[in-house]
Amino acid sequence: MTVEFVIKGGRVIDASGESFADVVVRDGEIVGVGPDLSAARTIDAAGCVVAPGLVDLHTHLREPGKEEAETVESGSRAAALGGYTAVLAMPNTTPAIDCASVVRDVQELGRRAACDVEVAGAITVGRAGEQLSPMGEMADLGVRIFTDDGTGVQDIRLMRRALEYAKGLGVTLAQHCEVSELSAGTCMHEGAVSSRLGMPGQPAEAEELMVMRDIALARMTGARMHFLHLSTAGSVAMVAGAKAAGLPVTCEAAPHHFTLTDECVESFDAVFKVHPPLRTAGDVDAVRAGLVSGSIDAIATDHAPHPAHEKERPFDEAPPGMLGLEYALALALTELGMDIADVLALLSWRPAAIAGIADTHGAIAVGRPANLCVIDPNHDWTIDGSGGASRSSNVPYVGRTVRGKVRHTIHRGAPTVLDYELQK
Amino acid sequence: MRHLLSIADLDRSDLESLLNLTDRFVEVSRRPIRNVPALRGRTVVSLFFEDSTRTRLSFETAAKRLGADVMTFSVGTSSVKKGESLRDTVETISAFGIDAIVVRHASSGVPSTIRRWTSAAILNGGDGWHQHPTQALLDSYTIRSHFGSLDGLRIAIVGDIKHSRVARSDVQAFTKLGAEVVLVAPPTLLPPSLEGWPVTVSHDLDAVVGTIDVCYLLRMQRERMVEALVPSLREYAQRFGLSPERADRLGERAIIMHPGPMNRGVEISPEAADRPNAVVTEQVANGVAVRQAALFRLLGTESQLESLEPKGTS
Structure with a gap:
């Protein structure tokens, strides 16, 4: 079964430059980068940066x-x-x-x-x-x-x-x-x-x-x-x-x-x-x-x-x-x-x-594996001591307020994080 | 005052108030019955992870003379040997229902760390190279009893400053109380940085010895030879030991101090150690009264001060 989605409304940034573009992912691969793309499913990236x-x-x-x-x-x-x-x-x-x-x-x-x-x-x-x-x-x-x-x-x-x-x-x-x-x-x-x-x-x-x-x-x-x-x-x-x-x-x-x-x-x-x-x-x-x-x-x-x-x-x-x-x-x-x-x-x-993994990571282009993260650069949050998904909690930044948070992460075409929540 | 962790937490008036309270306990100690019931019903635990018979006995004597119950947790024969963590040890002891813990540990910072795991007052009985606040108080008290005040005195602290919690505490206490401190040591026995230390430094004891009111000698540990910090104990004694000749050059009123135990023949010659102006046993005696004052300040109440007044004097 084909899995297809579009990351819509974000600012795409990689080593080659930046542009406002949508990114279409199908079966683990980036198949489209450009304006006004659509797919069966939409992952919202409005106001966000879409990065490798x-x-x-x-x-x-x-x-x-x-x-x-x-x-x-x-x-x-x-x-x-x-x-x-x-x-x-x-x-x-x-x-x-x-x-x-x-x-x-x-x-x-x-x-x-x-x-x-x-x-x-x-x-x-x-x-x-x-x-x-x-x-x-x-x-x-x-x-x-x-x-x-x-x-x-x-x-x-x-x-x-x-x-x-x-x-x-x-x-x-x-x-x-x-x-x-x-x-x-x-x-x-x-x-x-x-x-x-x-x-x-x-x-x-x-x-x-x-x-x-x-x-x-x-x-x-x-x-x-x-x-x-x-x-x-x-x-x-x-x-x-x-x-x-x-x-x-x-x-x-x-x-x-x-x-x-x-x-x-x-x-x-x-x-x-x-x-x-x-x-x-x-x-x-x-x-x-x-x-x-x-x-x-x-x-x-x-x-x-x-x-x-x-x-x-x-x-x-x-x-x-x-x-x-x-x-x-x-x-x-x-x-x-x-x-x-x-x-x-x-x-x-x-x-x-x-x-030595530049062939699979670090760029957003058609034909490459969909390894992506979508960042809300204006999201303010305070680091707590829970350690998140780690089994440990030795976090030295507890109480510190920071700006910028990962909203979605796409690993080999599969969302691992959507809207700040782990998917697996 | 909730805990006694470091001289750094105290200002001049805190220190003077503790020394004044010590006066009261020194007075009590001269009575035929040295015990007062000021902390009756309170429980003090001595938790010594590092051997120190003197400091432990001094604290325990102080607590007993105040009427407190004393529990000794000896690490050598305890659950700690079986791998119990610091946290579990402190939480277990606290569960007995206690009021104060006197803690000694080879690691700097442990008295501060264990506050998280107990509601008891913590008294630092010496942590690593960091602090030994009651030693600084008893040293300050001893100096004050000889000179009336520390203001304007010139005090030399001689020897292994780098590895000394006594030196770190004394420098802070002496200077807060108005004295001038000169550290005398080879560079290898000084801390890597003295930034923020209100002291002067000399590498030449002979140049300093004629200018001071107090000559405070630190214990020189034999393992420092292994670390190549000094070539030999012999060379150390020759250059930094208080020889009779150097002791002769001390001023008329100057006193000789040492936190004990002394290495006679290394940092102090046997002859100098036995001079009348060597006040080492006075320091020990004052240690009990100072620790009574510290325990009372943390656990006692002002109204209980009355219990210190002599009774039946009519």
């Missing part, structure tokens, strides 16, 4: 191993509410996604999810930083990005070899930049606040030294490198410099690193504990400026669910991470002062290109 579905480069779906915090299903539903049609599942699961069989398991779970679930593989076996994982067999299954996220690869020689090997496979390595010698035993940013609170802190240099090292290794090997969740002014400047020098590097920033500072830790509430840690107001300004200038390629959520009882532990013992999928777009629209088209570039087509 968002793509998250950094999602912790926690499955396998930590299903009490999140599953592929629950995380993908949170993603759909946030306007996402694809997420990249990080490999720091238990067991780690470090071989073909675990990749297959997560891909299988992803087939039933509310968005595309791309899988990132680990660079090293068990993310232990000692031995290269079988990247080839994972690449054969479609894995395009590898990372030990949660930690960085500390061993310089191993990282060099990983980059060289990855180059042969045509895949990208992504680094969580954190030099463990400077970060071990710490739980927040090192600075005036940590000094006052008596908390062991990690300096900005713990991140920056690895950014510096990996830029040198990218130059040396010519391999593609993606820098995860940059949080310091120095990191943003170094990656911008590396790009200006023509190196094949990209980078992302997380919503909490352009909205929150280490002052939040004064509450001792572990909902504000995250790696890399919340930094200073100066760092937040630098991350914002990097997003505005384009030296940061993408906003990636680092959506990191944890059960409430884990986040109720003392600050230094609690696990790091915070939710992001349902809030990233609204925070970006509210906080960055950018045109919506530029925000969508950071959330959709640029991350789609980095993830």
